[in-house]
Amino acid sequence: MKKKVAVLPGDGIGQEVMNGALDVLKAVGDWFGHEFEVVQGDIGGVAIDLHGNPLPSETLELCKKSDAVLLGAVGGPKWKDVPVHLRPEKGLLEIRKELGLFANLRPVSTFESLLSASPLKRNVVEDVDFVLVRELTGGLYFGKPSERRGKNKEVAVDTLQYERSEIERVVHKAFQLASKRRKKLTSVDKANVLETSRMWREIVDEVSGSYPDIEVEHLLVDVAAMKLVYQPKQFDVIVTENMFGDILSDEASMLTGSLGMLPSASLREDGFGLYEPVHGSAPDIAGQDKANPLAMILSVAMMLRHSFGLKEEAEMIELAVQEVLNAGYRTGDLWNLGNGPVVGTKAMSQFVVERLEAD
């Protein structure tokens, strides 16, 4: 297989974790005889510095001509005081919208050897294994008007808007995912208060007709926020709108206690996707070879699975990560959980590559 991958390392630790992930991608490609052409582009703070824009048109064009996108992380204190429309994060919001990446998948599962990193008790968190699907290009974060009003600008307004088709497509994605898993879908809304949520719930019920073997549950967002902490094992696939998904997916990312391990995918219907770790740019440890590259490496596995249909290749990476953890290697974020020495970003990536080559 021959594929072109747009690589956007971004800011902070982005470049470091990306280097490790690209080594892994190359190793898997060599093993299976795939050719992954990698082309780098700028996004976020580094793009502001170089091009005056967190998402330069060159970067967008590069992504459009590629088969998938790998993204490191964006942002940092350096760009804290630039105008809002020029912030690094704006690059993220725009690339999602411009590429039509409407479904954000966040798998949350535990690594047995890292369970003690969790703030939750072992019996609550062990065997947790769900995917949260967040609608990513609609709702409150994109609605117009978003403005100040009144004589003295004493009123602020944001708009939560959804079209039927925007909800349908992400709900279908979630049902399809549940079909390949434990066949349970939890839809989260605030249908007792919001009109958008009532439409959301109606559509979930309609679409469920096409997936008769999937069990569907509706939860109010406040109840879902409780259950994620109290009974996280009860979930298989969760689907929700953009802002609820933003809050709940970050809440969920804390369950395992190992943020440095969590990958994500942002997809559209045709299989194209953008893959990035859940963690941020961690400016405090940038450039020090301290970052955990495993979330970025697991994001590569998600790309192979979801955009390229390379299931075996994806599983090979996931297994290699598992084995490296089982062997006791830990980066600084998980320093208290290993029995071996703490290793750096490069060494950790190299261990994964070696596991792959040893297979």
Added chain:
Amino acid sequence: MKKKVAVLPGDGIGQEVMNGALDVLKAVGDWFGHEFEVVQGDIGGVAIDLHGNPLPSETLELCKKSDAVLLGAVGGPKWKDVPVHLRPEKGLLEIRKELGLFANLRPVSTFESLLSASPLKRNVVEDVDFVLVRELTGGLYFGKPSERRGKNKEVAVDTLQYERSEIERVVHKAFQLASKRRKKLTSVDKANVLETSRMWREIVDEVSGSYPDIEVEHLLVDVAAMKLVYQPKQFDVIVTENMFGDILSDEASMLTGSLGMLPSASLREDGFGLYEPVHGSAPDIAGQDKANPLAMILSVAMMLRHSFGLKEEAEMIELAVQEVLNAGYRTGDLWNLGNGPVVGTKAMSQFVVERLEAD
């Protein structure tokens, strides 16, 4: 002191827990020589059945003529299929708005003897002690328009709107509360995306000028959702807008693992307030003398403190609850945490009353 209290037991276990709380109120009144006149009114499902309206005008009038309101719980499967504008929860939204109860206070603190009920590890959750202040009468849950649009009603819209004055008053409340506590205020918003949040953040910074001894921190809502699970001890007072507060306060209510213990207050500027447990109407155990009355009893303590300025009386109730727990008594929700027999709603309330009378 002579005070009139409007008592709205509502649905499910509401009446049972209210009975216990009223016994406690009477016992404290007798001890300190206060006269609390109690007048009952209907709200929620029971009000729909009796008056065709979840918030009958008689109930609203009663509240307006009282010095404070005690509310049990509303809702249940019985009213699941009534039209949205007639649901029991509508009664809650309306009473908040009609009475101007803009600041919802949810204290979250741990009881040493109940720590093992928490899904969190002991070292993460012990000594947690914060109050979440949620703006309660503005934002997305009240914004207009909230409607369907388009030829085929294929677009749904809700509106998130805040006026400067709505934000100022709740932010002042939170600063005042922090002044009486550990002097740290965490303001939660999504200022990197929302215009309402940018105004929110500006106002918090402005208002902070009047409270120079309070340390102020701004957190994005997604980061706050993480920190609540991971580092809940770092909080003293949290203030946020309505919807973020809805989600985060329910997430927070799970930290201690004892939902049946958590009270809440909904206040306006003049000290008037509505007090209710955080838990719902629990229709599955209603009428069986199984409910935990302690959240309702602790809500009475909050009323004494916040609406009537009776600090000593409030502390006496809180101490009595503590002692009853220390003595090992547990209701069914906490059955696995006691060393004594499981007791019913009435017995539990009676134990608290006896502790008060023994003082």
